[in-house]
Amino acid sequence: xxxxxxxxxxxxxxxxxxxxxxxxxxxxxxxxxxxxxxxxxxxxxxxxxxxxxxxxxxxxxxxxxxxxxxxxxxxxxxxxxxxxxxxxxxxxxxxxxxxxxxxxxxxxxxxxxxxxxxxxxxxxxxxxxxxxxxxxxxxxxxxxxxxxxxxxxxxxxxxxxxxxxxxxxxxxx
Amino acid sequence: xxxxxxxxxxxxxxxxxxxxxxxxxxxxxxxxxxxxxxxxxxxxxxxxxxxxxxxxxxxxxxxxxxxxxxxxxxxxxxxxxxxxxxxxxxxxxxxxxxxxxxxxxxxxxxxxxxxxxxxxxxxxxxxxxxxxxxxxxxxxxx
Numbered sequence: 001x002x003x004x005x006x007x008x009x010x011x012x013x014x015x016x017x018x019x020x021x022x023x024x025x026x027x028x029x030x031x032x033x034x035x036x037x038x039x040x041x042x043x044x045x046x047x048x049x050x051x052x053x054x055x056x057x058x059x060x061x062x063x064x065x066x067x068x069x070x071x072x073x074x075x076x077x078x079x080x081x082x083x084x085x086x087x088x089x090x091x092x093x094x095x096x097x098x099x100x101x102x103x104x105x106x107x108x109x110x111x112x113x114x115x116x117x118x119x120x121x122x123x124x125x126x127x128x129x130x131x132x133x134x135x136x137x138x139x140x141x142x143x144x145x146x147x148x149x150x151x152x153x154x155x156x157x158x159x160x161x162x163x164x165x166x167x168x169x170x171x172x173x
Numbered sequence: 174x175x176x177x178x179x180x181x182x183x184x185x186x187x188x189x190x191x192x193x194x195x196x197x198x199x200x201x202x203x204x205x206x207x208x209x210x211x212x213x214x215x216x217x218x219x220x221x222x223x224x225x226x227x228x229x230x231x232x233x234x235x236x237x238x239x240x241x242x243x244x245x246x247x248x249x250x251x252x253x254x255x256x257x258x259x260x261x262x263x264x265x266x267x268x269x270x271x272x273x274x275x276x277x278x279x280x281x282x283x284x285x286x287x288x289x290x291x292x293x294x295x296x297x298x299x300x301x302x303x304x305x306x307x308x309x310x311x312x313x314x315x
Contacts, residue, residue, distance in 0.1 A: 133292040134214035134241075134255035135300065142298060145259055166214055166291075167253040169243045 003029065009036045013043060028143055030158055034123040124162050137162040194280040196226070198310040201254070201273045201288065205295075205303040209265035210272075211235075212257035212298075214291040215305060217275055219250035221284030227276040228254065233266035240273050250277075250284065253291070262296045269306075 004012075004022055011018055012026065013036060026032050126136045137159050144155035203213055219225070225246055230237045235258035246252035254273050258265060266272075277284070286307055293301045 134212050134257055135292045135294050135298065137255075138212040138257040138294060139298055141257065141259060163241045163255060164243075167241050167243050167255050169245050169251065169253065 004032050004035075006035070006039075009039055012036060013039045028147060030123070030140065031154075037123045124165060132162060132165045134163065134166050137166060194278060195283075197277045197279055197283075198229075199275045199277055199286060200271050200308040200310065201231075201275065202269055202306045202308065203272050203290075203293065203303040204269040204306070205267060205293070205301055207267055208295050208301055209262045209267050210270065210301065210303060211260075211262075211265055211294055211296040212255075213272060213293040213303070214253065214255035216251070216253045216289045216291060217307075218287045218289075219277055219284040220287070221250070222279065222281035223250040223284035224248070224278045224280070225250060225252050225275055226278045228252070229274040229276070231266075231270060231272040231274075233270050233272075235260050235265050236270075236272050255291075260296075265296060271308075 004026060008018060008022055009026075009032065012023075026036065124132045124136055126139045127133075129135075140155070140162055141159045144159070199217070199219075201215070201217065203210060203215075227247075228239045228242055230239045236256055238256070240254040240256035242252050242254050252275065254275075256272070286309065288305045288307055290302065290305050293303050295301055
């Protein structure tokens with residue numbers, strides 16, 4: 001089976017039903033698990049209340065109304081809903097980015113780097129013991145060998161990356 | 174005169190011993206008892222005047238290749254070693270086995286070595302707690 005789409009992964013994140021094949025793929029695909037972890041982190045970040053300035057709120061609503069007007073022409077209510085959702089999502093994303101850029105204190109880069117390292121640790125800590133060790137690389141290698149007789153390059157690279165993280169002296173683990 | 178010569182000789186000898194650097198192999202052993210050892214990760218720390226200069230693999234064919242380590246360790250006295258093998262259980266070492274040798278440069282007084290196990294497992298991935306031990310070879314002065 002191919003990798004899951006972002007919509008499939010977001011459905012998993014939201015607890016919506018998905019095919020057994022998709023779940024089986026997710027259980028053994030480190031890439032898809034990584035993307036799912038990113039989506040979960042994004043959803044957590046979006047949960048923080050966002051204060052939208054009045055003028056931007058007005059601009060968002062105006063854009064949404066324009067799209068809705070366009071969509072009332074041939075295409076039906078489904079198209080209206082998609083257009084509205086897409087424009088709201090885009091606008092919200094823009095506001096979030098603008099607000100972060102405006103309010104990020106000095107050192108926010110370091111915080112972001114730590115957050116990225118934390119996400120990396122989360123996706124590579126396969127046994128969930130809170131750290132990345134050789135056992136995580138070993139589990140990944142065993143899973144890859146079980147899946148395919150010869151481990152492909154992507155799997156081997158990921159195993160090497162996990163092992164490198166396990167022996168790192170830089171304190172990221 | 175003879176007494177002066179002896180004193181000078183003693184001073185020269187002690188100075189020479191103080192500045193001589195030594196390269197010492199430190200053998201790292203794990204003992205997993207009757208369970209085959211498939212993966213391990215441990216930390217070796219040399220406290221004192223020491224520099225890690227190289228890492229060798231172990232005795233068992235499953236761990237004959239040098240284990241993974243951070244190249245940054247070669248500048249200091251602390252290293253994390255990790256390796257695993259996907260071989261069948263019958264080909265994995267049991268009991269006490271040398272899993273690696275770490276070569277140490279000792280510019281001065283001999284350092285103190287400590288080893289700490291981070292993780293280990295059998296071929297099925299079930300965690301193990303093998304005992305660790307070090308054997309300090311005599312080393313060659315240069």
